Amino acid sequence: MSAAELEGENSLLKQRIQQLETELASVQAAAVEPDGQKWALGLDEYRRYGRQMIMPEIGLEGQLRLKRARVLVVGVGGLGCPAAAYLAGAGVGTIGLVDHDVVEASNLHRQILHSTATVGTPKVESALLYLRRLNPHPTYIPHDFALSPSNAIAVFQNYDLVLDCTDHPSLRYLISDAAVLTNIPVVSASALRKDGQLIVLNSPPGHGPCYRCIWPRPPPSPTSCADGGILGPVVGVMGVLQALEAIKLLILPAPSTPAPATMTLFSAWPRLAFRHCRMRARRTGCPGCSPAVERTALADTDYVAFCGADAEGVRLAPEERVAPVEYRSVRESGAPHVLLDVRDPTQFGICHLRGSWSGFPSCVCMCVVPVLTCVDVPFEEFEGASALPALVKEGLSTAEAVYVLCRLGNDSQIVTRMLKDAGVAGGHVWDVRGGIREWARTAPEGFPEY
Numbered sequence: 204m205s206a207a208e209l210e211g212e213n214s215l216l217k218q219r220i221q222q223l224e225t226e227l228a229s230v231q232a233a234a235v236e237p238d239g240q241k242w243a244l245g246l247d248e249y250r251r252y253g254r255q256m257i258m259p260e261i262g263l264e265g266q267l268r269l270k271r272a273r274v275l276v277v278g279v280g281g282l283g284c285p286a287a288a289y290l291a292g293a294g295v296g297t298i299g300l301v302d303h304d305v306v307e308a309s310n311l312h313r314q315i316l317h318s319t320a321t322v323g324t325p326k327v328e329s330a331l332l333y334l335r336r337l338n339p340h341p342t343y344i345p346h347d348f349a350l351s352p353s354n355a356i357a358v359f360q361n362y363d364l365v366l367d368c369t370d371h372p373s374l375r376y377l378i379s380d381a382a383v384l385t386n387i388p389v390v391s392a393s394a395l396r397k398d399g400q401l402i403v404l405n406s407p408p409g410h411g412p413c414y415r416c417i418w419p420r421p422p423p424s425p426t427s428c429a430d431g432g433i434l435g436p437v438v439g440v441m442g443v444l445q446a447l448e449a450i451k452l453l454i455l456p457a458p459s460t461p462a463p464a465t466m467t468l469f470s471a472w473p474r475l476a477f478r479h480c481r482m483r484a485r486r487t488g489c490p491g492c493s494p495a496v497e498r499t500a501l502a503d504t505d506y507v508a509f510c511g512a513d514a515e516g517v518r519l520a521p522e523e524r525v526a527p528v529e530y531r532s533v534r535e536s537g538a539p540h541v542l543l544d545v546r547d548p549t550q551f552g553i554c555h556l557r558g559s560w561s562g563f564p565s566c567v568c569m570c571v572v573p574v575l576t577c578v579d580v581p582f583e584e585f586e587g588a589s590a591l592p593a594l595v596k597e598g599l600s601t602a603e604a605v606y607v608l609c610r611l612g613n614d615s616q617i618v619t620r621m622l623k624d625a626g627v628a629g630g631h632v633w634d635v636r637g638g639i640r641e642w643a644r645t646a647p648e649g650f651p652e653y
Contacts, residue, residue, distance in 0.1 A: 243267055248340060252294050265454040266294060272453045273297040273361065277350055277378055278368035279326040280304075281433060282392050284316040285442035286366050286449070291334045293450055297342045298334070299362060302326040303349040309653070313435035350374065352501035355381035364452060366445050367391040372421040373506040376491075379404055379414030380501055383492045389414070390448045392441040395431050397472040399441035402464065402482065403448055405492065410461045415491035417464070417482055421510040429611065437471045444469075518616040523623070524634045527642040530606055540604040541628070545618045546639070550610060554639070554651040602628040612638040 242249070243263060248270075249256075256266050272295050276283045279302040290298055306317045306329050314326075321329035327347045334343055346358060359365060359381045367378045367389050375391065382389045388406035391414065392399065405411050444467065464482040490496050525533075533540060544555055599605065605628045609615035612634065619634040635642070643652035 244270070245340075248294065251338070251340075255293065261454060268454050269294045269450065270296040273299070273363045274449055274453075275299040275301065275359065275362040275365045276368055277301045277365060277374070278370070279314075279316065279330045280310065280368060280370070281313040281394065281435070281438035282442040282445060283366070283368035284314045284330065285439050286368060286445040287330060287334060288316060288337060289443060289446035290449060291338045291341055291343075293446070294338070295341055295449075295453070297344065297362075299344040299346055299358070300327045300330055301346040301348075301350050301358065302330075303347060313433060313438050315439070350377065352377060352504055352506065355501055356384060359385040359387060363387060364449055365389050366449060368442065368445065371510075372418075373510045375414055376421070376509065377501065377504075377506050380491050380504070383408075383413050384501070388452055390445045390452070392445045394433060394438035394441045397434050397437055397470065399437055399469040401441060401444050401448065401467040401469070403452070404464070406452065406464075407457045407461055410485065412464050412483060412485045413489065413492040416484075416486040416489050417466075419486070419489075430613070434471060437469070440469060440471075518620060519634055523619065523632075524612075524616075524636040525606070526636050527645050530633075530635050530642075533604075533606070538604070539602075540606055541599055541602040543599075543605060543607045543618065543622075544639075545607060545609045545615055550653075553653055554643075556608070556639075556642070599627055603631065604628055605632040606635055607632065608635045608642075609638045611640055612636050 244252075244266065248266075252266050255261050256263060274290055274295050274297070276287045276290070276298065279287065279300050283300070283302070287298060287300065302325070304326050306314075306321050306324055306326055308319075308322055310317055310326075311319065311322075316330040316333040317326065318329070318333075321332065325347050327345045331343050331345060334341075344361075348354070350358070355377055362385075364387055365378060365382055367375055369375060369378065370393070378391075379389055382405050386408040388408060388411070389404040390401075391404055392401045394400075402417065403411070404417070405413050463484060466480045466482050468478040468480065470476045470478075485492060487493060488495060542556065544551060546555075599622075605622060607615040607619045607622070609618075615634045615638060619632050622628075622632045623630050637644075640652055643650040
């Protein structure tokens with residue numbers, strides 16, 4: 204074990220000791236009130252949680268179970284924010300938060316624990332500011348680092364339950380594997396555009412299916428909220444449902460006969476709809492949870508490689524890409540070229556660079572080509588409802604150079620590769636690195652960033 208890993212484990216142990224000391228002080232303070240009467244909770248806690256304690260399903264014993272519970276929230280974004288808020292509000296005794304990212308303005312329409320004032324600060328720190336104001340009673344443990352195979356077990360073993368609030372399959376497989384090894388359930392959710400899904404995994408531990416049982420193979424090309432978009436209330440609904448499932452797992456006794464795993468599907472558009480699908484049971488021989496597979500560590504697994512995802516999404520060589528400042532020089536020089544915007548019509552309508560009709564005669568044209576219609580389609584066969592307009596075809600057939608632009612610089616690489624392989628412009632095709640977002644961030648005159 205490296206020095207860095209030992210230091211990380213030492214830090215976790217210190218946090219756990221501090222947590223136990225805080226819990227002990229809380230119990231001692233609540234045990235005897237000034238009149239000598241002993242109470243299970245502090246007087247403020249009775250007032251705070253009274254509305255849920257009077258429910259027969261919870262009662263005092265259920266509230267005490269919540270207070271003794273330790274829940275880890277992995278990802279303090281669109282899912283993790285509402286989930287953590289409702290867990291704190293319900294009185295879960297210990298809440299751990301894992302996230303290595305910082306707050307951005309683009310997070311604020313859905314990540315409700317963050318605010319304009321905390322833009323640029325670590326998400327864990329921003330979330331703690333909110334949660335401590337909401338409820339000072341729980342013990343909050345920050346894990347301001349990226350979850351990895353080398354630290355997941357050390358983190359998970361201090362908790363009773365984990366909420367998977369991440370947005371990439373590689374992390375979902377890691378969380379599931381770590382939860383199986385530490386014998387705790389996982390409440391997993393996801394959301395994209397107007398739809399969401401929720402499932403409880405490894406519940407009860409050793410019986411319920413894991414993530415690998417349900418999805419033995421990762422999706423071919425996962426789409427994130429940054430690429431596909433997300434409606435704030437949709438991801439909020441899924442985060443609230445995660446908190447609800449977590450509370451049920453914490454207060455209800457484990458059933459003698461485990462119920463089949465069920466996935467809840469939510470659709471917000473055009474009508475609100477919930478559906479429930481029965482999922483496969485624990486899979487015999489599953490590499491993640493089968494007793495027949497001996498597994499004691501995660502460090503030997505490359506989760507990114509397993510999911511077939513390049514960590515940086517780079518498909519082109521450095522010399523096949525240009526920075527926005529370089530392309531700006533091309534526009535200003537008047538060199539003849541084609542600028543091809545491969546975002547969909549909705550994004551193109553939000554903002555776009557001016558084409559030849561707006562005062563840039565060097566640009567033959569500006570058009571919209573949805574990238575999904577470009578993938579794996581030879582250039583000469585690119586026809587159909589989303590075919591290139593005749594003007595673009597003519598421009599590309601005689602173009603001396605082509606520059607391809609998308610939103611983040613990922614989809615444009617696919618199209619650039621396709622055009623270069625087709626011999627367009629004699630192979631003089633370049634991707635504008637970082638896409639329209641990087642252009643906006645480096646534009647001296649200002650440009651919309653979304």
